[in-house]
Amino acid sequence: xxxxxxxxxxxxxxxxxREPHKEEDDDLDASEFEEEETGPKKEKSKRPKETPFTQxxxxxxxxxxxxxxxxxxxxxxxxxxxxxxxxxxxxSSKVDxxxxxxxxxxxxxxxxxxxxxxxxxxxSFHKNxxxxxxPTWRYVPGDGSNVSATDGACQIRFTTPxxxxxxxxxxxxxxxxxxxxxxxxxSFSEDQIHGQNTTISDxxxxxxxxxxxxxxxxxxxxxxxxxLIANAMFNDTFPMQLSGFDGTESxxxxxxxxxxxxxxxxxxxxxxxxxLLAPPPNWIKRYPxxxxxxxVPDIHNWEEFQNWMRTPAFPxxxxxIRRNDNSSLPAGNYEVDxxxxxxxxxxxxxxxxxxxxxxxxxxxxSFLGVVYLIGGFICVAMALVIFxxxxxxxxxxxxxxxxxxxx
Numbered sequence: 001x002x003x004x005x006x007x008x009x010x011x012x013x014x015x016x017x018r019e020p021h022k023e024e025d026d027d028l029d030a031s032e033f034e035e036e037e038t039g040p041k042k043e044k045s046k047r048p049k050e051t052p053f054t055q056x057x058x059x060x061x062x063x064x065x066x067x068x069x070x071x072x073x074x075x076x077x078x079x080x081x082x083x084x085x086x087x088x089x090x091x092s093s094k095v096d097x098x099x100x101x102x103x104x105x106x107x108x109x110x111x112x113x114x115x116x117x118x119x120x121x122x123x124s125f126h127k128n129x130x131x132x133x134x135p136t137w138r139y140v141p142g143d144g145s146n147v148s149a150t151d152g153a154c155q156i157r158f159t160t161p162x163x164x165x166x167x168x169x170x171x172x173x174x175x176x177x178x179x180x181x182x183x184x185x186x187s188f189s190e191d192q193i194h195g196q197n198t199t200i201s202d203x204x205x206x207x208x209x210x211x212x213x214x215x216x217x218x219x220x221x222x223x224x225x226x227x228l229i230a231n232a233m234f235n236d237t238f239p240m241q242l243s244g245f246d247g248t249e250s251x252x253x254x255x256x257x258x259x260x261x262x263x264x265x266x267x268x269x270x271x272x273x274x275x276l277l278a279p280p281p282n283w284i285k286r287y288p289x290x291x292x293x294x295x296v297p298d299i300h301n302w303e304e305f306q307n308w309m310r311t312p313a314f315p316x317x318x319x320x321i322r323r324n325d326n327s328s329l330p331a332g333n334y335e336v337d338x339x340x341x342x343x344x345x346x347x348x349x350x351x352x353x354x355x356x357x358x359x360x361x362x363x364x365x366s367f368l369g370v371v372y373l374i375g376g377f378i379c380v381a382m383a384l385v386i387f388x389x390x391x392x393x394x395x396x397x398x399x400x401x402x403x404x405x406x407x
Contacts, residue, residue, distance in 0.1 A: 071383045078377070078383065081379060086373065092359070093364075095124075097364055102154045102156060102352060106340065111139065113137070113138050116136065124364065137157070139152060150340075151340040151341060153339050153340060155335060157245070157333065157335045164357045166328050168355065168356075169320055170242075171355075173318045173350075173351065174317055174344075174350075175349050175352075179229075187214070188229050188230065189209070189226055193309070194267075197272060203226050214227055214228060216278070223278055225305075229311060231282045237338065238322055238338060240252070240254065244335075245333050246333045253322035257325070274293055
């Protein structure tokens with residue numbers, strides 16, 4: 001019997017010895033022949049750059065605040081403030097103005113000339129402070145034929161004691177009209193007054209600023225201009241001159257240049273056909289038959305309308321309606337005829353004519369000058385307080401004994 005050994009066990013079971021595994025050489029990489037870097041690696045640093053700005057080494061002035069330096073500074077500011085304030089108050093005090101209320105003309109005045117009550121007028125003439133010649137007025141009832149004065153006319157006569165320098169401004173004055181109400185100031189269409197082709201949907205569906213509640217009439221025509229602001233427009237009529245009487249010549253006025261020059265960029269003539277437009281409800285007296293091809297308002301050149309669309313911030317305000325930049329207003333007797341159309345009794349308000357002239361700082365208003373004067377007096381008071389403390393509680397400058405850690 002043939003002996004079986006471990007050496008021939010593989011042959012017995014038909015298995016061959018495994019050949020030793022030959023490892024395949026890996027592909028050689030060129031990087032293996034590169035020399036390894038032996039230098040130190042750069043580490044990122046958050047240190048700012050070595051510049052005077054980043055290292056805060058820019059030359060700076062660090063003054064030591066002492067009474068000898070602070071007191072003269074306060075006195076210098078006081079002189080500046082007092083000079084500016086005194087100048088503004090002086091200029092403002094030389095501005096003349098006339099304010100005449102005419103809201104009660106239809107009830108207080110008769111058909112004959114009457115002297116007005118002292119509560120219905122006020123004026124300020126700096127060269128004649130004792131001047132007290134009351135104006136007169138009369139009421140002319142309307143017969144319905146004059147569209148510009150549907151509720152009649154109020155005729156007012158007044159006298160100027162001396163010449164008023166140019167430019168002369170005539171405005172209407174409104175009281176107790178709260179034009180800053182949220183619903184009121186948002187009731188208009190910027191697209192419509194800009195002359196775009198708007199639809200009724202454009203006027204009422206816009207979020208925020210829209211023409212609600214005055215968008216269109218019962219015929220489906222959009223109001224032009226739409227909204228509460230345009231509907232409530234002041235429409236009392238004023239003449240183009242101050243008519244002189246008793247030997248006084250008439251003084252011409254104009255309605256050009258009464259609005260901001262930039263308003264013409266905002267207000268444009270509409271591109272819509274007049275058949276798609278209707279006047280606002282309060283404009284019916286002016287346009288009883290609606291719009292036609294010739295009477296659609298041109299808001300691009302209608303400066304009275306542009307002034308009214310600038311809503312007031314306070315219940316008492318004025319809007320310029322006439323002016324004269326060419327000549328001074330001579331002393332004399334003048335008459336102004338006002339067509340009554342805009343009621344004020346519904347909201348308990350008042351309306352008046354306001355006439356004044358220009359100055360280097362604008363209208364008569366001493367508020368800013370008084371503020372400057374108060375600021376100057378405060379600076380003087382601060383200088384006196386600091387000087388008093390320096391004299392009474394005298395101490396040497398830079399005394400280290402007063403440092404907190406030395407106490």
